[in-house]
Amino acid sequence: MKILNVDLGDRSYPIYIGIGLLKDKKIITSHIKTKTICIVSNTTVSKLYLENLKNLLDDYQVVEAIIADGEEFKNYDSLNHIYTTLLENQCNRDTTILALGGGVVGDIAGYAAASFLRGIPFIQIPTTLLAQVDSSVGGKTGINHLLGKNMVGAFYQPQSVVIDLNVLNTLDKRQIAAGLAEVIKYGLIWDKGFFEYLEQNIDNLKQLEFEHLEHVIYRSCEIKAKVVSEDEKESGIRAILNLGHTFGHAIENCLGYGHWLHGEAVGCGMVLAAKMSLAQGWLNESEFDQVKNLISRANLPIEKPDIPYEDFIGAMRLDKKNKDKEIYLVLQQGIGKAIVTNNYPSSELDNIIKN
């Protein structure tokens, strides 16, 4: 088992990464200080792990809030189901929320914890590769709004994160690929050596070799923790974590949530961002090919889906990074470095969206 401490002053917490942790009572409960636990999960994940988890937690009063599975249910109705469950069971601040699921469950459950009674503790048990490398660090919680993704939420840190590699065995190939998109992102924005490691080991990762997975999950969380600890509330450098997301969110928004997986949209978005970087001369042709090839080898889409220009640019205008009605993009400066910028000809962005 590896332990990574996310250093955020009095909001610091550990991430445990290992095999079989979902059956490790000590690891799961060591950060629970309350008498009551509310497990939040979805209809798919709960079938796999809920009973086992409840058996481990027999010293606690346990209630459960099960939401529908899918990004399209990352909304107020699901959130309200959690509030209602908590209230119907007379849960108060002596309650810890335990998020058992992928990114959607983690984001909604985390936001429920942030907002119920103005804040109760929570613990993340991410069950997808994407959630393990993305939602585990950063404290971003929230829900979608009809008019935009992740528009409502809070920065709120968990008490601990428990990552069990075993859960990856139940994921299908699309979900593994979606997780690899975020892993590749960390190489692109921060660590050329890690990117090269991924180029060498992408097939091992796709085949779920735990030794390699443990390393890339640890390193991904470590890079994200480094960025987040420098800028917890996203006023500056943290925005580089959004590489591929400005395009990706627009894709998800225009196609309707649930058609493409978030990681697939991000994968394609990173190719579009690389195209913009190539047009600026910030990536050369060979580097661009490296980016596109690794994303493709990870089984991610590299071609923009067919979306009308006005819809696409309209969705991009809603991005949280924007200022003064200008669209800010995260672009590469070589492999291993990224910047947030509006310093590009808008005609080039138009070209990329129209093609």
Place this chain on the structure above:
Amino acid sequence: MKILNVDLGDRSYPIYIGIGLLKDKKIITSHIKTKTICIVSNTTVSKLYLENLKNLLDDYQVVEAIIADGEEFKNYDSLNHIYTTLLENQCNRDTTILALGGGVVGDIAGYAAASFLRGIPFIQIPTTLLAQVDSSVGGKTGINHLLGKNMVGAFYQPQSVVIDLNVLNTLDKRQIAAGLAEVIKYGLIWDKGFFEYLEQNIDNLKQLEFEHLEHVIYRSCEIKAKVVSEDEKESGIRAILNLGHTFGHAIENCLGYGHWLHGEAVGCGMVLAAKMSLAQGWLNESEFDQVKNLISRANLPIEKPDIPYEDFIGAMRLDKKNKDKEIYLVLQQGIGKAIVTNNYPSSELDNIIKN
């Protein structure tokens, strides 16, 4: 004009208290660092002050979100109207929310600011006496849930609070009385001298003499700021600010929001808390009479409305202060001091609720 600085480290902010501040462009805009402003108000208050305020803010892009007037609209629908307004107008983090209204507007607008894009700045312009002495300090924002009051929200501090005494001229007597309930509370929990000042000046206050009002608003905010700065997240002493609220929330909850004003329920709740304190020997008969008489002279109800026991106690069980299924009460220890306790015979609580 008086200025009170609420000291919360990097979340500190000033409260401006004076006559005519709603027409003072410099005071209102001095803490606005964004290009866009979203004014949140209700249908009643906006008729009185919105046009004037918009005229003052002609250097900014201004959008407005007007919600229905009343505690029964302190819900997700009203909150979502603000989100939708912000999104339809492509507002991003370069937007300040300006809350123009009473406690309901302040709480919803503050929570919209806390949660939209995970947090944008906001400014409070409270237009009721209750909001001026209560919502101005403490950073409590939120909405009601069908199953309980203020169950969803965030601790979130404004950039500044602007209190214009002139707005009190438009309030009816019930609203002034409701505000005086919270003012009396500060005397009861913290400052016997202030309580005695109120005994001497309650008629002047009811007649809206600005000199006395400015003093009691300042002193009320000052006491609340002192308590809050010691315990921002309500893990300890801050709960004494809940004097009268455990009973009061149950009254509001059982009668249905909007029948009694919040301050009226709190006024009656403080009498019930004083009865409990009397039964414990923590108030003597004469002190109990002082409490009851001042609340009565403030035009507040001192008799519990007719509510079935099971409903009342059930509502009290939902209180956020409770731990281990026990009902915690804020009780007096003499006039000017309060404690949070579950150390009372439950039969005495039953007696008071049943009578």
